[in-house]
Amino acid sequence: MLKTRYLILSLLLGGLLIRYWPHEPLAVAGSTAVLAQDGTLLRLTLAPDQRYRLWLPLEQFSPTLITAVKLQEDRWFYWHLGLNPVALLRAITETYGGGAKQGASTLTMQLARLKYRLNTKTPTGKLRQIALALWLEARYSKHDILEAYLNLAPYGRNIEGAAAASLVYFGKAPKLLTLPESLTLAVIPQQPNQRLGSGVSLNDARQRLWQRWQAAYSASPAQIQLMTLPLPVKRLEQLPFRAPHWVEQRLADTAANPVATLNTTLDLQLQTLLEKHLQQYLAQTRSRGINNAVAMLVDSRDQSVRALVGSADYFNASISGQVNGSLAKRSPGSTLKPLIYALGLDQGVIHPATILRDTPSAFGPYQPENFDGRFIGPLSATDALIKSRNIPAVWLASQLKNPSFYDFLQQAGISKLQSAEHYGLALVLGGGEVSMVELASLYTMLANEGRLKPLRYLKDTPPSKGEVLISEQASWLALDMLSKNPRPDGGSNAWPVAFKTGTSWGFRDAWTAGTVGPYVLVVWLGNFDGQGNPALIGLEAAAPLFFRIADALALAKPADKPMPKRPPSGLAQINICTASGELPNTWCPQQSSTWFIPGKSPIRVSSLHQPVHIDTRTGLAVCPPYDPAHTKTEIIEFWSSDMARLFKEAGVPRRKPPHIDCSGMASLGDAPKISSPLSGLAYTLRLSRPDETIALQAAASSEQLYWFDNQIYLGNAKSGGIAWRPQAGGWHQLSVVDDQGRSDSRQVKVELLP
Incomplete structure (x- = not known):
């Protein structure tokens, strides 16, 4: 009796040791399914052994499919240890007793045959199948065995597993299968090639399983109605091949750690929109020698890339169609100028109405010219940007410090830049090279209040806080300046649009980049071999395509229409003298308003x-x-x-x-003289009392007085004074200027207490 107990205990311990001793997983290398954001299949790759096999966890299969498979193949799956003696005895009796040939393979036995590639038509092969089935049951859980069977079952030709079959035959994930689709997939593994070759055979087998389903389970009226409808089944040749450049780049990014499913951010509706408009536009412009185009669309609300067309025709070898043009480094022309102006705004070099000079100028040995060979003369910073004047942009770049424009591009992650000395100020006009992806990232940064965040290609990529490279105020102002850029066709925009065109030297690249409502859109036209073409001018070639897509976006996504965007805090509007871009004096005949950044933007009284x-x-x-x-x-x-x-x-x-x-x-009258605050006194303000202020007052014959703190504009008052609460303690140089340019100043010490 004691020996028997030891034997039983040894068997139990041995069984536990076999079950829980580390062993290799049942999963094998499989395909990758690349899906659009709505789950639509874009591409199903081949596994290393040239089979379509998409290995998914059991939880990602439809419960209806799992039930149908067990009903078809092994109703007693959870009750046996790999072998069903009753079914085996019945099969032997029927097969060798003159009846119809029957099988007795359990799901575990079928898994053993599939995994170990057994020939079970011989007695030896059948015995090996039984032994391996028992071995599988001893080592793996029922969950793992059922999961492995669903991922390895044959579904005709080189298709393995219900997940791949679901995508091939029904174009959907296995979790979304309906009852008719589940019953169809459940019967295919028995003679898969014959049944797929004969619709009658497949329908008959599914109908027999449906009858068994009704006998075993209660069917709802909706399911019964669904079973009466025809069920279209797609062919392997109909596998989609969508967004090829996008898909190939995502597969390349995950090549080191391949996954079964890539859930991308691609919006198939927008991808189709971009592809259609590129093809239609090129068909109309081909007579001008324009043969290729690239476009990219980013949702600035979450940095997700919604569409990308890497070339006009992936299958056209004459234009190197399989090259992904969005990754190619090319001269951006003038499309980087908005970043230069944003930096100038942020560093206090200009405000939108600052008067700049478009005149022949030399910056050391560098003497830039304008695209049209002409010079306009004095013009506002806004006009200089939207008219894409080169001289003001180069001058502005020469004034940038901490960071310089070159340092900014490095901070923004622009790759493969040579030294700053190599480019000099030519970097401003497209002397360096960027990719479309990098350019889209820069414009998305402007749309995101100056915060650079990584672009997102996969849905499960977590959002990033990013890094602030330009202030919120300067980013908003730069886009506001660009929004005044008129469309080349003179039309109106359904959504707010802020755009900039660019043309590279030698007419090799025509660009347009900008924001369209909540999206960032970048388009490029040219030739991948770098061949120049006088027709490749940003405003004339790329901008019309940009606005075709922009107009189509508003129609395709009406729910994305943005609400009017308010200026961020930290901006103020002031009246300026239009001609000088400075605070108006008494005699300024024409005034206008402009935004400026208090404490940064340069401002003085016009003379x-x-x-x-x-x-x-x-x-x-x-x-x-x-x-x-x-x-x-x-x-x-x-x-x-x-x-x-x-x-x-x-x-x-x-x-x-x-x-x-x-x-x-x-001028007549007395110059202003500060009466408050008093000289030689220290003023104390309490942080706990934000209502405490210091009165700024001056005696003057002029009504209009402008107040400054260390050259930072504080405000103006026609009479009386203004209330001032400094942001920091210490010494402050206060000055007041009247509308005739006369001034007075004094130093004041301020102490801030809790």
Whole structure:
């Protein structure tokens, strides 16, 4: 009796040791299914052994399919140890007793045959199958065995597993199978090639299983109705081959660690939209020698890449169609200029209305020219950007510090840059090379308040906080400036659009990049071999395609129409003198408003317009005392000599100010004098009392007074003063300027206490 107990205990321990001793998983290398964001199949790759086999966990199969498979193959699966003696005895009796040939293989036995490639038509092969089935049951759980069978069952030709079969025959994930589809897949593994070759055989087998299903389970009226409908089954040749460049790049990214399923962010509707418009546009422009195009669409709300077309025709060898043009390094032309202006805004070099000079200029040995060979003269920063003037952009880049434009591009992750000395200021005009993916990332950064975040290609990629490279205020201003860029066709936009075109040297690349509602869109036209073409001009070649897609986006995704975007906090609007871009003095004839960043944007009172007293008899300027009967006052623009020359060269000469050898321009009244705060006193403010302020007041004959703190514009007041609460303690240089340019200043010490 004791020996028997030891024997039983030994057997139990041996069984536990076999079950839980580390052993290799049943899974084998399989295919990869690349899916769009809605689960639609884009591509199903071949496994290393040239079979379509998509290995998925059991939990990702439809419960209906699992039930149908067990009903068809092995109803007693959970009750046997790999061999069903009753079924085996019945099969032997029927097969060798003159009846119809029957099989008795359990799911475990079938798995043994599939996994170990057994020939079970011989007695020896059958015995090996039984032994291996018992071995599998001893080592693996029922869960693992059923999972392995579903992933290895034959489904015709080189298709293995219900997951791959579900995608091939029904174009859907196995978890989404309906009852008719589940019953169909359950009967295919028995004689798969014969049944798939004969619709009658397949339908008959499914109908017999349906009858057994109704006998074993209750069928709902909806299921009964569904079974009466025809069931279309696709062929292997109909496997989709969508978004090839996108898919191949995702597969390359995961080649080191392949996975069964890649759930991408690609929106198939938008992918189709881009492909259609590229093909249609190129069909219309091919007579101009434009043969290839690339486009990319990013959702700036979550950085997900929604569509990407790497070439106009993947299968066209004459244009190297299989090359993914979105990854190619190319000259961006002027498409980087918005980043330069954003940095200039952020570093306090300009505000949107700052007057810049478009004139022949030399920056050391570098003498840039404009695309059209002309020079406009003085113009606002906004106009300089949307008109893509090169000289102002190069000058602005020369003023950037911490970071310089080159340092900024390195921080933004632009790869394969050579040294800063190699490019010099030519980097501003496309001297360096970027890829479309990198350019889209930069524009997405502007749309995301200056925060650079990695682009997302897979749905399960977690969002990133990213890194702030440009302030929220400067990013918004840069896009606001671009939004004033008119469409080349003169049409109107359904969604807000801010765009910039670019043309590379030698007419090799035509670009347009920008924001369209919540999306960032970049398009490129050219030739992959770098051949130039005078038709490849950004505004004329790429912009029309950009706006075709932009208009189609608004129609395709009406629910994505953005709400009006408010300016971020930290921005203020001020009135400026339109001609000078500075605070208006008393004599400024025309004012307009502009945004600026308090504490950053350069601002001062304009001295451009000054009153001059003219003798009506001679037309010359006169000095006081004036003869009222023969004197008139005129407001004249006093441009510097170099600016006057620019206006003349631009064809819009300005009136030359008269020569004055007296104080004829002197203004009347007293200059402003600060009365508060007092000199020599320290002012104390408590952090716990945010309502405490210091009064800024001055005595002046002028009504308009502008206040500054260390050259930072604080505000203006027509009369009285303003309330000031400094952000930091210490010494402050306060100054006040009236609308005639006269000023007063004093130093004040401020202490901040809890």
